[in-house]
Amino acid sequence: MLRPLLSLLLLLTLSAQAEPAHLRIQGSNTIGAALLPALVQGQLWAQQATDIQQVPGAVANETVITARDAQGQALRIDVAAHGSSTGFTALGRGEADLAAASRPITEAEAVRLKALGDLRVASAEQVIGLDGVAVIVHPDNPLPQLTTTQLAQIFSGQVQRWEQLGVAAGAIHLYARDDRSGTFETFKALVLDPHQATLDAHAQRFESSEALAAQVSSDRQAIGFSSLAAVHGAKVLAVAEGEGPAMLPDRPLVASEDYPLSRRLYFYLPANAKPQARALADFAQSPAGQAIVAAQGFVSQQVQAQPVPAQAGMPPRYRSLAQQAQRLSVNFRFQEGSASLDNKALRDVQRVAEYLRQAGKLQSKAVLVGFGDPKETPGRAALLSRLRAQAVRRELARDGVEVLEVTGMGDELPVAGNDLEQGRLRNRRVEVWVY
Missing domain, CATH: 3.30.1330.60 (OmpA-like domain)
Incomplete structure (x- = not known):
């Protein structure tokens, strides 16, 4: 009786050792599309991991990264990049160990997730980089700049033709990120909400900044907004707010957060975060991590x-x-x-x-x-x-x-x-x- 029991315990131990160390990250498409996988791989290299492989997940905008650590243990990191709000939902459901967000957590989300600790304290809310929401048009559009008031009028449908802005281009075609996107939440909070405006129902919506920017670049009547790292050939307009000067989302102006549509990119960790999640956040804050932030087209905090x-x-x-x-x-x-x-x-x-x-x-x-x-x-x-x-x-x-x-x-x-x-x-x- 003792020998079969010992054999069973040994089998269970070996089985547990064979299970890969698993880290689940959900949230922002802006972060998760390319920056987050790059940070994960950078951290793995820094830890002398081997056999690092990255493959697409079973669903679009998902990524699976596998490796072996310095001791030979299998590692697996799953990244699902469907929008900032999905990261907070996944944290609450126990389906994520870390949430990536391109906008700050809301009061309602913080209250709903209070069982995970106060997600607004410095140890939980970590800014990993900076971004500018870029207002983009077709490369041939001669318009140089817009005010946030004009942007609210355009994206709410109050201004519907380019001629109203002094441009002979016909009807304005609106492109916007979807409702789960932190990019949209930022644009809504900084442009639409202050002017009591809502997004025009005719705007085409996108889960991906890259897809949105590609569409704008091919449509002479288009205007949209995307992450600074996903402009991809579209023309970027300068933006002015109130008495402030019109500014392009140049890196120094985004770094100082003077650009009107500057935003922060976040990791949110629960109070009892997994060591792997805490280690990734620490790496993102390091000079090596910030170099990756810059290399991916965002603005580092160095x-x-x-x-x-x-x-x-x-x-x-x-x-x-x-x-x-x-x-x-x-x-x-x-x-x-x-x-x-x-x-x-x-x-x-x-x-x-x-x-x-x-x-x-x-x-x-x-x-x-x-x-x-x-x-x-x-x-x-x-x-x-x-x-x-x-x-x-x-x-x-x-x-x-x-x-x-x-x-x-x-x-x-x-x-x-x-x-x-x-x-x-x-x-x-x-x-x-x-x-």
């Missing part, structure tokens, strides 16, 4: 210094900085209705400190410049903008950075309009300049 041309309309102190210093590629932003740094900013503190450390500029080489939105009380905007910069200085000091100067410029140099809350939030920022 800090860089860049010159800013001095202009006559700049405030004197700001013009002096532009003439003598360089601006870092990151803006610090804050939790809504709070003076506390948001989750991305908390990690950016570490990135800025590491950049200054490597550049030999930890001591008295950095200047923090705070900005805000207009206030009724004279001087209040300047005071609040300086307090925001002081908050960043305190965080940097914990990482050994001694700031040379802190200044507040109030509501000067807005990057967005102040009529809407989303514009005011973008104007509340802290820049870092280095000598």
Whole structure:
């Protein structure tokens, strides 16, 4: 009796060892189409895995990656990229170990998933890169730019012909991502909702940014929106919001999140995340992971210094900085209705400190410049903008950075309009300049 029992236990043990370590990721098509598989493979290479293979899944927009780790154990990673909302649904059902999203989790989703922990804390909500929602038209379209108000009118069907925009091209053909898409949720939140507009029912919908961009590139009357990484030959329009200047989704403007349709790309991990999920998130945050983010056409979070041309309309102190210093590629932003740094900013503190450390500029080489939105009380905007910069200085000091100067410029140099809350939030920022 003992020998058969021992044989059965040995068989069960060997069977368990033969089962591959399994990681299931669901969510954003923007992330899952190419970036996520590239990050998975990059992490596997970094861990000295062998026999790495990637094949399409049984359904479109799904991918299966298999490998063997350094100890020879079989690994399997399943990626299903059907839209950001599907990732949160899969987390709730226990069908995913990590959710990829191209927009932040909603209040309703966070409440529904509270059994998995608070998914809005920094350890759970991790920004892995940045993207710009690009407004795209056919390459032959002569239109250079649009405002967010015009975009709302176009995509809601209020403006239906190109002639209304000064372009002799006939009826406007609308192309949009589907309702499960984080790209659509971002466009809806930044363009349609602020103008109480809804997407025209005649718009053609796509699960994939690549398919949408390909269609726009072949239709002279088309306009659509896609991930910056999926433009693929279409013409990209500059976008202006309120009093802010028209901006193209150039990498520096997306990195600073000044571009009006900038967005963050997220991983969401439950409190009891699998070690494999946590390891993938850590790799995505690393310099090697951020290099993959950039290689895939998105904008990495690695800090860089860049010159800013001095202009006559700049405030004197700001013009002096532009003439003598360089601006870092990151803006610090804050939790809504709070003076506390948001989750991305908390990690950016570490990135800025590491950049200054490597550049030999930890001591008295950095200047923090705070900005805000207009206030009724004279001087209040300047005071609040300086307090925001002081908050960043305190965080940097914990990482050994001694700031040379802190200044507040109030509501000067807005990057967005102040009529809407989303514009005011973008104007509340802290820049870092280095000598």
